[in-house]
Amino acid sequence: MGAWREGLEKRGGLDKYENGVFTNFAAKNQITSYLVTSIFKDRDGVLWIGAYGGLTRYKDGKFTQFTKENNFVGEEVYAITQDFSGNLWFGTEDGLTVLRDGFFQNFTTSDGLPHDEVKFLLETEDQTLWIATRGGLASFKDGKFTNHSELPQIQIRSIYEDAEGTLWFGTYDGGLIRRKNARFKTIAVKDGLHDNGAFQILEDDFGRFWISSNRGIYRVSRQELNEFAEGKRQSVMSVAYGAEDGMLDAECNGGTQPAGFKSKRDGSLWFPTQKGVVVIDPKSVSAGSQPTxxxxxxxxxxxxxxxxxxxxxxxxxxxxxxxxxxxxxxxxxxxxxxxxxxxxxxxxxxxxxxxxxxxxxxxxxxxxxxxxxxxxxxxxxxxxxxxxxxxxxxxxYRTFWFLALCIIGAFGLVTIVFNSRIRNLEKAHAAQEEFSRRLLASQEQERQRIAAELHDSLGQELLIIKNWALLGLRNKTDSSEQLGEISETASQAIDEVREIAYNLRPYHLDELGLTKAIESMLDRVSKSAKIAFASEIDLIDGFLPKEAQINFYRIVQECVNNIVKHSGATEAEVKIKRSDGILRLSVWDNGQGFETDSLALKRAGQSGFGLAGISERARILGGKLVINSANGEGTVVNLTINSKDL
Incomplete structure (x- = not known):
């Protein structure tokens, strides 16, 4: 076997192990180099030795060297094998060389190899030659090379075919790869292997793989590997051996062929390491059946x-x-x-x-x-x-009693909120009903007032006109006195009609605008009442939409009417100011005042809408209404309207 030793320059070469003793078999001058890289014995018993410098054949006790001088291309021989036809194949740093019929032929990347440096060779039962190169995996069959690009370009260190024809590829650091039915499956440390290195794969007689790596030798069941590759289990179990198990050095050698072998005589397994050869007897390693x-x-x-x-x-x-x-x-x-x-x-x-x-x-x-x-x-x-x-x-806060209290509290809170909401809705409904009642009452009062005015004033005036006319017809001599009475009475009737129409809809609002209408209304009230009215009114025409002007006019009118009818005031003042999109109304009197609670407000509005009508019209205008009053202290009504809210 080829062995790396300390002091190679002194001895080196090839050692032979026989009867428990190592002896030097081939010295430096007998082979191309003392750095032996591969060794192979063919079917004829001829020993082929690969080394740095070329190839050496040992036959019939004689060494023969093959180098570039006698047509052998490679200077470094990494792998040697023999095919079923008897041809010898050599993997070198310069390509793949075959010895056929006594002649060497070399193949390189120009012939289809993925890389010129060939590291491992194996011919399988179907007579396919598998070639591991530094640049990937290739196969040779029927005179044609095939590159297996579906496999990552990792360094393949060993190839093994099991009894079922399944191929196993060991790599430098890419794990163990299974090929079955033309499909590759990688098994690595994450799946249960001891190491991702697999320099040599040897199978013992019990279906267990023994694999060398930089971190020792580990074994794993081939059945488990197959079951994992087929998805029948989640991981595999591997058992590692190192220095604590008797190895002088756990780091194994690889990269050339063979990096270990199985003895045909006793089934022992031989692996090279950095400090010599490790021999394993698989029969002495029994599977543990006792659970831990x-x-x-x-x-x-x-x-x-x-x-x-x-x-x-x-x-x-x-x-x-x-x-x-x-x-x-x-x-x-x-x-x-x-x-x-x-x-x-x-x-x-x-x-x-x-x-x-x-x-x-x-x-x-x-x-x-x-x-x-x-x-x-x-x-x-x-x-x-x-x-x-x-x-x-x-x-x-996650206990049952706390959650129960939270649920009870939440239920109580919901009940309170619900009841409060119901009460608010009931109040709003009651207020709406009260407003509707007042609206109907106000309408009825307005009809009564118009009917009374038509009957008591306009009706009486028309009756007088009728009587004077009849009297003039009977007195056929001089009717000038009767005609004068008729004219005066007709004028009074016309004034009554105008007053009624003005109360229904002030014509000044449409003809002269909101500002003039309010000024006219205040002038009329000031002349007819015993209250000294003062006013400051800005020009507010165009501030309010046309449909909103009547509401603002009625608010001012209702405030003034309340002063005249209920306040007992001697002085009053109306201010209307407009600035920066804000309209402000202030109505003041020095009358008797009232308490601004709901009962007082209700009493203040008994003759019509009253303050409730003012409040509703202010809401329609989007304004803010504030009423300040107290018994004996007069009243101030303030209304603020923002043009953005209209």
């Missing part, structure tokens, strides 16, 4: 150890929970794997790997059972595991 016992060692709440013999209780003030557990085994205890779940919260197991601590924080209130299970190095699980009961107490 699991114990919970310690529980910490907020980093303080608590007793857990009868379970633990977590209070609302506690934040963190830490559970430490372990598995009891004398066989590779450091490789025991765990899984746990918090029953009542977790539906599935949580894969903890080799971690021996579970952390929880801010658990919701409730009763739980923490369960942890363990698997030995051969993947036998102790599903019963170890358990501990956990009770998480809720804060007071």
């Amino acid at each position: 016992n699991v114990v919970i060692e310690e529980i910490l709440i907020d980093r303080k150890t608590v007793s857990h013999q009868y379970g633990i209780e977590i209070l609302p003030a506690n934040d963190s929970l830490e559970i430490r557990y372990t598995g009891l085994s004398f066989v590779k205890p450091e490789q025991i794997k765990f899984k746990y779940k918090l029953e009542g919260l977790d539906e599935d197991w949580i894969d903890a790997g080799t971690q021996r601590t579970a952390y929880f924080s801010h658990l919701p209130p409730g009763d739980y059972v923490f369960r942890v299970a363990a698997a030995n190095v051969d993947g036998v699980w102790n599903e019963q595991g170890a358990t501990v009961k956990i009770s998480v107490k809720p804060p007071f």
